[in-house]
Amino acid sequence: MIVVITGRPGVGKSTVFNRVVSRLKDLGLKIYGFYCPEVREGSRRIGFKIIDIHTNDQGWLAISMDKAIQMGFNRYSKRIGRYFVVYDEAKTIGINALRRIYSDPNGILGIDEIGPMELSIDELRKEIISAIMKSNKAILVVHRNLSDRDIIDIFKRRNALFYTVLESNREFIHDEIVKMFVNISTM
Numbered sequence: 654m655i656v657v658i659t660g661r662p663g664v665g666k667s668t669v670f671n672r673v674v675s676r677l678k679d680l681g682l683k684i685y686g687f688y689c690p691e692v693r694e695g696s697r698r699i700g701f702k703i704i705d706i707h708t709n710d711q712g713w714l715a716i717s718m719d720k721a722i723q724m725g726f727n728r729y730s731k732r733i734g735r736y737f738v739v740y741d742e743a744k745t746i747g748i749n750a751l752r753r754i755y756s757d758p759n760g761i762l763g764i765d766e767i768g769p770m771e772l773s774i775d776e777l778r779k780e781i782i783s784a785i786m787k788s789n790k791a792i793l794v795v796h797r798n799l800s801d802r803d804i805i806d807i808f809k810r811r812n813a814l815f816y817t818v819l820e821s822n823r824e825f826i827h828d829e830i831v832k833m834f835v836n837i838s839t840m
């Protein structure tokens with residue numbers, strides 16, 4: 654079962670993802686993958702981290718251009734909007750986090766999010782695709798404008814269940830998703 658969470662920017666997708674992951678962990682289920690929270694300095698967003706859900710290992714996914722210059726950062730490469738992607742760091746954390754799923758057939762793959770920054774790292778993109786293809790259960794947050802044909806095709810082949818987060822359902826949509834994972838995990 655593949656669950657895909659989508660919705661407009663800022664509507665609460667990550668909040669839903671975090672609620673589901675935390676409830677499933679409380680119930681004793683294992684989640685493997687990564688999430689990418691924004692990092693703020695005051696009101697300014699200076700970048701995004703990439704964090705391994707299972708181990709909490711973390712590194713930079715991307716750093717804003719002004720912050721990168723200020724930090725003398727030299728590990729960044731591609732530019733996405735006003736951010737530099739921190740290629741090697743994000744690749745290592747992301748790939749290691751995803752590969753953990755292969756050692757636990759009952760594990761649930763969790764990724765927040767599959768977006769332009771994550772997909773700009775070619776090796777990480779490939780690992781995301783194999784992890785989705787090989788895992789029995791997954792909860793994935795995707796950018797509303799996801800256009801990656803390979804990923805869209807896997808969603809179609811695996812009959813992914815799409816949940817669109819809206820202001821009107823964001824307080825309870827996680828309950829429904831948790832119930833589905835619990836049902837298939839106890840079958």
Ligand SMILES: Nc1ncnc2c1ncn2[C@@H]1O[C@H](COP(=O)(O)OP(=O)(O)OP(=O)(O)O)[C@@H](O)[C@H]1O
Nearest residue numbers: 660661662663664665666667668669766818823824
């Ligand atoms: N159920 C909710 N009720 C009230 N505020 C919420 C709710 N869910 C999220 N928010 C607030 O909305 C903001 C964005 O939430 P969140 O990061 O979960 O959204 P997102 O859709 O993942 O955003 P992005 O598109 O930037 O990844 C946060 O400040 C969060 O506290």
